[in-house]
Amino acid sequence: MIKALRQLWRSVGFRLAFYYGLLVAITMLAALAIVYMQTVGVLQQRMVRQVGASMQQLMVRYEARGADGVAGEIGNALSDGRNSDNEIYLLTDREGHRRAGNLDQMPSLAPDAGDGVHRRVVRAGQTVIAYLVMRPLPDGGMLVVGHDLRDQESIESLVASASAAAGIVAVLLLIGGTFVFRQELERSVGAVRRTAARIAAGELQERVAPSGQEDEFALLEHDINAMLDRIQSLMDGVRHVSNTIAHDLRTPLTRVLVRLRAVEAGLDGANAPQRESVATAIRELEELAVMFEKLLQIAEVEAGARRQQFAPVALHVIADDVAELYEAVAEAQGIALLREPTDHAVALGDRDLLAGAAANLLDNALKYAGNSRAGATVRIGTCTVDGRAQLFVQDDGPGIPSAAYEHLGERFYRLDRSTPGHGLGLASVQAVVALHGGRLRFDDARPGLCACIDLPVADS
Template identity: 50%
Template structure:
């Protein structure tokens, strides 16, 4: 009993059992229809043959009387009627036999015409017979029938064939249920094994996807993509943790040592103000760093501060140019917005205007910081198929090829002498991903070109 409950607890077994039950019911219904149709057709043919014989003999009686009917039955009996399946019996008004090839108990015969199935005596044997009883004028009785031995034999044969077919089908279904359960459990076993390895800390484990792309293969591919994403996030968290410990410990230690030295000495008011100012500056930098990390985490998690709406990239580019124009002018640089051929106006994307403006501002700020005095920074919005691209390109010294792949990693800074936290491009990548886009960094001739690529279609009305 416990083993049966264990089998029934299996979803694969239950599903296979339900399918098998449905197929069994279908097969049983089909065989029942075959049996009833076969037996029914045979019974109808027999009933029609008996009815025709009965009608023929009734006409003979109506035309020539009882004696003629007796002679007719005797003549048919003499021609070998006893060797066939036809049954005849003529009784007088006292229910004594006048002619025929069978005997039966006449005491229980109905008082009206009827169709009967009775056991009769024929040539010393008891047989099952189909009979039609007809009352004749004068009280005589005529019984015309058919021996049902062959009919019963065929019915038994058809029934046995149906039962045999049903039994074979049941065996096949039982075997199919077992095979189906084994295949289903085998497919699920790979998923369970991988889940167990992941739970044990083996984040690199993946579900093997082999053979035809059936439902389980597609599910395995989806789970593998999910695991890839989880591992990437875990690697990012590990990298952030390591980087925070390395990059944030220094300013905190600097603030702590500065305060400890000042607390242990007789410092004048000027010194105290200087220490407090420097400490406040370092703490403010830490606050800015944590704010940027929080924004990156929100973007990577898909969190929206505001609902998405139609946003004009051309307008964002103009606003950012106006915001940084004075900064560029003070540094002896040129910041301009150029217009590509056939550029859409407005250039609409579906997104958060504040986040997109923050991303563009980060790109412009990086370009101004790293391109150097006298550089030219250009903002261009252009169409790229169904996407829109906002390009921020400069003609500065550019980035070495081996550094391109590392740009955008949290806390990675190309030039430590340039102020910043190393989070600007990481923030841009996260915002682009939140909007279904990408950040592409390409070497210029000279300089560097940053492309913010965003979907520009399917904008709600």
């Protein structure tokens, strides 16, 4: 229940609707409070003044004409037709017998003289709530002056009913407002969110469809589209330069390699120094050709050209194949390559690209673990965690400094310059994983490093 409420509270539409409903409820309650003060409050004050004035008038009459004068005055007040339904009077003698008034009996728990209280009284055979002022007389009798509160209770009940209605209206506004706000926000923000998701998946040509409105969200959509156009222009420029360089240089490099191999083949044993120089040049040019090939592959992956070939891929089968492929390499380097217990994990993707990414991670682990010490151990395994298919490669080598984690996957970044390579292996893996809508994570294995390809599970 608490989790569901927290999830609901994360919705901007729900929060706006809640605040809107709360504001309406507060406004209604404030208006009702003002109405109450201007009606019930004023009536009560007026009633208290009237009862006090009547008590004072009767006490003056008592001082002038005694109890008989008070009895006559009470009779006149009850028979004059003004407020007779609400006025309450009672005059008793010292024995408690009624001499005048409209109460059937003396109210219980008489307070000190002059205090106004609310009491249940019996008048004409009916029990009612009344406001009373009771004062003892010098002759031992008691004078009671009061006011029936039934009209005031009716008004208070009316205000309470109005408050309840206001609360119901506020709840209905909250429910309706939640629906309206969510629909409006989904209409305005949903297009932006869906476009951002497609762009994050590699569809960089996507743009936010204009809503046709002239509000703040329309301005936001325009600004986002302008930003995306600028970003794509910059990225296209960078990719065009790198792709052009890689593509245009590949042909002359191939020609130079062919000619150098012809020169190498024409040299005899007497020209050993020249032959060695040519062989060195051939190796360096071959490495340069491999680097250009990787750059082109990364560009192809980032462009999403192979997304149409996606199908369910068994990561555990890829892990088995890659481990078998590198088993001889690990044995030659004195590294124990262990296949973790098989846990089936199926993701949607391109099998060749994912196999290449797994091979890159395993090659890196063997390279750095083998350089650190003899008898190193490298593990490769797969698992499914929280609806995510994972393939991980873990070594027990020296690991990497904490500051280097944020640079892993950048093009041409190399942690150890003495280790052979071009700094494009992890960049290629990063591009493949991004194409599949996944994440490439690196964790400290203590000792060593754990690289994990985390992908969404393929729908069954």
